[in-house]
Amino acid sequence: MTHPAAPVPPPPAPDPAPDPDPSTPAPALALRGLWKRFGDKVAVAGIDLDVPAGSFFGLVGPNGAGKTTTLSMATGLLRPDAGEVLVQGRSLWADPTAAKRLLGVLPDGVRLFDRLTGAQLITYAGLLRGMDRDTVAERTQDLLATLDLAADADTLVVDYSAGMTKKVALAAALIHAPRLLVLDEPFEAVDPVSAANIREILHAYVATGGTVIVSSHVMDLVQRMCDHVAVVAGGRLLAAGTVDDVRAGSTLEERFVDLVGGRRTGEGLAWLRTS
Numbered sequence: 001m002t003h004p005a006a007p008v009p010p011p012p013a014p015d016p017a018p019d020p021d022p023s024t025p026a027p028a029l030a031l032r033g034l035w036k037r038f039g040d041k042v043a044v045a046g047i048d049l050d051v052p053a054g055s056f057f058g059l060v061g062p063n064g065a066g067k068t069t070t071l072s073m074a075t076g077l078l079r080p081d082a083g084e085v086l087v088q089g090r091s092l093w094a095d096p097t098a099a100k101r102l103l104g105v106l107p108d109g110v111r112l113f114d115r116l117t118g119a120q121l122i123t124y125a126g127l128l129r130g131m132d133r134d135t136v137a138e139r140t141q142d143l144l145a146t147l148d149l150a151a152d153a154d155t156l157v158v159d160y161s162a163g164m165t166k167k168v169a170l171a172a173a174l175i176h177a178p179r180l181l182v183l184d185e186p187f188e189a190v191d192p193v194s195a196a197n198i199r200e201i202l203h204a205y206v207a208t209g210g211t212v213i214v215s216s217h218v219m220d221l222v223q224r225m226c227d228h229v230a231v232v233a234g235g236r237l238l239a240a241g242t243v244d245d246v247r248a249g250s251t252l253e254e255r256f257v258d259l260v261g262g263r264r265t266g267e268g269l270a271w272l273r274t275s
């Protein structure tokens with residue numbers, strides 16, 4: 001789709017990053033003044049966010065809030081109009097090779113090489129990362145077994161269900177044992193047993209020093225699974241911090257509705273009522 005050029009003023013330049021304090025570890029991911037516009041639609045309007053190293057971080061927001069656009073810019077898939085992304089202190093857009101080595105990404109809606117089998121796709125992801133064949137073969141088998149895909153290892157990905165496709169994409173994101181995992185809607189379409197397995201993998205990963213960022217619409221899941229959360233709406237950050245700080249004594253869902261608004265009383269669609 002093409003978008004007409006729109007007379008929207010350029011976003012303000014982000015404040016220069018302060019000198020890092022050597023006594024505090026760099027955040028696993030830092031977003032500084034991120035902006036993205038599509039035609040006259042501002043999708044991300046100046047997001048600043050620190051994701052602490054070792055956190056299990058949830059990114060939540062209503063449909064169209066800018067989550068996928070933010071995560072795409074944070075992982076090198078989409079160039080920001082302005083702003084900076086730092087992965088463990090390394091500038092993603094200035095030095096993509098070094099920063100991307102640390103990243104594992106499960107993008108939302110990006111096409112996979114689906115004429116490969118599941119095993120081939122995971123293997124390909126490992127070889128692209130420069131790993132040796134033996135390690136790739138061993139980890140591919142581990143990932144297929146853990147994600148309950150072993151029986152379909154030789155099935156073409158194009159013939160996978162939505163949940164299987166999500167799982168094989170997750171395996172491809174994990175194979176090089178990244179330090180930071182960025183997962184856009186990792187549980188969408190995934191069955192409850194597989195979702196529990198994935199949660200267990202992610203918790204073990206965080207327990208050994210990894211950092212996970214997940215976007216999700218499921219507040220209950222984020223409240224149970226994550227220790228930090230950020231709420232975005234309209235391309236802006238509304239709240240961020242530990243889950244307990246953000247929910248401030250309510251459930252995350254109640255707090256989300258307070259922050260984001262948009263609840264409708266049952267007055268609409270009168271024609272749909274049967275009596």
Ligand SMILES: Nc1ncnc2c1ncn2[C@@H]1O[C@H](COP(=O)(O)OP(=O)(O)OP(=O)(O)O)[C@@H](O)[C@H]1O
Pocket residue numbers: 038041042043061062063064065066067068069070
């Ligand atoms: N390639 C694009 N071209 C035009 N507009 C886009 C494009 N990508 C995103 N947008 C717009 O930017 C806004 C943010 O979209 P984005 O996909 O980042 O939201 P989201 O929070 O991930 O939504 P959802 O929860 O529904 O997946 C939306 O208004 C969307 O229509």
